Amino acid sequence: MKFKHTTIAAILLLMAGGCNASTDEESTAFVQNESFEVAVADGGPYAAPLPAGAKPKVVEHKEEGVKIYIPGSDDDSADKAEAAPEEGMISDIGMSPRERVASTPKGKLKNPYTDNEEMELEGHKRFMGNSCNGCHGGTGGGGMCPPLSNEVFVYGSDDDTLFRLITLGSDDLAKLGYYRKGMEGVVGPMPPFGDIIKTDEEVWKIIAWIRTVFNGDPSRRNW
Numbered sequence: 001m002k003f004k005h006t007t008i009a010a011i012l013l014l015m016a017g018g019c020n021a022s023t024d025e026e027s028t029a030f031v032q033n034e035s036f037e038v039a040v041a042d043g044g045p046y047a048a049p050l051p052a053g054a055k056p057k058v059v060e061h062k063e064e065g066v067k068i069y070i071p072g073s074d075d076d077s078a079d080k081a082e083a084a085p086e087e088g089m090i091s092d093i094g095m096s097p098r099e100r101v102a103s104t105p106k107g108k109l110k111n112p113y114t115d116n117e118e119m120e121l122e123g124h125k126r127f128m129g130n131s132c133n134g135c136h137g138g139t140g141g142g143g144m145c146p147p148l149s150n151e152v153f154v155y156g157s158d159d160d161t162l163f164r165l166i167t168l169g170s171d172d173l174a175k176l177g178y179y180r181k182g183m184e185g186v187v188g189p190m191p192p193f194g195d196i197i198k199t200d201e202e203v204w205k206i207i208a209w210i211r212t213v214f215n216g217d218p219s220r221r222n223w
């Protein structure tokens with residue numbers, strides 16, 4: 001227990017059997033008003049000594065002028081500023097699809113062309129030019145693979161998941177821990193297009209067009 005010497009003297013006066021009432025009152029007032037330090041264990045003000053090796057944490061009670069040491073606490077960061085917010089989504093272009101996937105943390109890919117009508121039209125041309133229509137139909141209505149107008153996509157419909165699915169294909173995507181969120185009656189495996197499509201920009205344009213055929217509840221939009 002840690003006390004300033006003036007506080008110890010006051011407490012000894014209180015404990016002495018021969019103290020009169022006026023001395024008790026004066027001493028009690030002194031203890032209450034004086035700034036002092038106590039070791040606190042189990043939430044009480046009268047504690048056992050600090051455990052061996054413990055690094056106490058100082059908690060300032062400004063109204064009472066008391067510093068309380070909490071045994072066993074070794075975290076000095078309580079008053080530090082909150083951690084910086086998570087980094088924003090990545091909307092850059094200028095890499096190959098595989099380079100973009102490899103250099104961007106999971107969940108961070110964001111389409112820079114969403115709701116851009118010019119890019120949507122360009123994206124449909126790319127969709128047809130890369131033979132995506134062979135599996136998904138020319139208007140995205142489906143075929144041997146799922147319709148692109150669905151409310152729930154097989155692996156998820158967010159930008160990041162679609163970009164990785166198109167780039168890596170469904171088999172390699174599953175190896176990274178992605179799992180099916182929806183099922184279709186006819187679902188062929190998604191082949192990897194990361195070496196066929198040369199730029200991440202082209203993938204984003206295709207995804208921008210895919211968004212135009214979405215036929216689900218608008219509240220399910222997650223891009």
